[in-house]
Amino acid sequence: MPQHSSPNVQRAREALAARLREMRLDAGISGRELAVRCGWHESKSSRIENARTPPSDADIRAWCAACGASEQADDLVAANRQSAEASVQWRRLQGTGLRRLQESGAPLYDRTKLFRVYCSDVIPGFLQTPGYATALLSSIAAFRETKNDVSEAVAARMDRNRVIREGNRRFLIVLEESVLRYRVADAETMAVQYGHLLAVMALPRVAVGIIPFAAERTVWPVATFTMFDEKRVHADTLDAAQTLVQPSQVKLYTRAFDRLSEHAVRGQAAREIIARAITALDA
Structure with missing residues (x-):
């Protein structure tokens, strides 16, 4: 089983696997029949359904087509790509301070x-003044009990707000x-x-x-x-x-x-x- 960097990644993959299994059951076909339709070994269907192997985009599209549900493919492909960043925990980002949290969004x-x-x-x-941002981020740092780098975080936010x-x-x-x-x-x-x-x-x-x-x-x-x-x-x-x-x-x-x-x-x-x-x- 692949090693995941965060339990959130595995939970997202388990949710995707559950949706794929439900799709197969709704289609009324076995794991073996699905494997035949997709052109792969039956064990691959089992690994995907049990979240032991993350599917590729092509795997998801083949699965949906085999179940007569191609209209769901785009959403499931997006969910698959999202799994590595789904529900990013604030405390994980804030563990090294609020400045990093502000800077992480700059490219987007x-x-x-x-x-x-x-x-x-x-x-x-986008619309915050330095004073308002300082008060807000100070309260967040105190509540989260994280590294207090509010001044650096405010500077990063103001730079981002350009x-x-x-x-x-x-x-x-x-x-x-x-x-x-x-x-x-x-x-x-x-x-x-x-x-x-x-x-x-x-x-x-x-x-x-x-x-x-x-x-x-x-x-x-x-x-x-x-x-x-x-x-x-x-x-x-x-x-x-x-x-x-x-x-x-x-x-x-x-x-x-x-x-x-x-x-x-x-x-x-x-x-x-x-x-x-x-x-x-x-x-």
Whole structure:
């Protein structure tokens, strides 16, 4: 059995193997019959189904065709490619400090042309000021009990954030109004952050929408996520940063972003919401 660098890799492969086995059973064929249809030895089918041997993309496509389910091949191939990075554990990345976590995403940010970002908890990293980022990353480091390299991490984040002003990129960003009311830092820092948000909203390739508290919704607030072109989604949870690349997953998040965007106000209406948040800092 191959040695895996992370239990997450093996769990992802086991989930893929289970889906392939279910597909075979749904097709009503034995492992031997599947092997005949695919042109390989029966033992290979068993090794794949028991997650002892990771299948190649060609193996997955042959398996799907043999089961009369070729329409599922693209999703399963994406899941297979994703297994090495599926559900990347925050603590594994943060073990050597927050700076490395910020730097690890730089190549992806550089090659992405369209960013779609939905935030329900904090100001997205693209739009953070050094003061806001320092307060946020300090709280993360303290909570995670990781190496405290916040200053270096903030510098790396600010360097990464140059993408919002450089190149031919577009940013579609939707915030819940609640994001503006969470006191992540002191009032002065928050005021500077809100001022920066107003300035960034004027950039020609940045579109910021805010979903008001009073909006009548058809989609509930969900966890923060970022979409990179049409290929990849990062969905954050407390203990993991999930990387989603299956076409059906990306399609689902695209629909969610579009629906959430429908509830957002923009332009003057959005600036008025930010102004009210600034006024509330004195309360």
